[in-house]
Amino acid sequence: xxxxxxxxxxxxxxxxxxxxxxxxxxxxxxxxxxxxxxxxxxxxxxxxxxxxxxxxxxxxxxxxxxxxxxxxxxxxx
Numbered sequence: 611x612x613x614x615x616x617x618x619x620x621x622x623x624x625x626x627x628x629x630x631x632x633x634x635x636x637x638x639x640x641x642x643x644x645x646x647x648x649x650x651x652x653x654x655x656x657x658x659x660x661x662x663x664x665x666x667x668x669x670x671x672x673x674x675x676x677x678x679x680x681x682x683x684x685x686x687x
Contacts, residue, residue, distance in 0.1 A: 635686070642682035649676035 624630055652672040659665040666673060 639686050642679045645679035
């Protein structure tokens with residue numbers, strides 16, 4: 611841990627592990643929410659294409675990211 615990191619944590623009263631864990635959870639949830647929003651239109655297209663293998667192969671990365679984001683969000687609910 612750098613001196614700047616330690617100073618930031620001390621100034622913001624983030625010394626306890628529970629507080630740091632909560633901060634990390636918030637970051638993970640925000641990341642999942644952003645990923646979900648970014649890939650939603652692609653996934654909607656995939657559903658509209660009736661889960662076409664061709665559509666999936668063209669958009670595999672976005673579809674998998676969408677599924678992972680949806681799974682991550684469900685863990686927080």
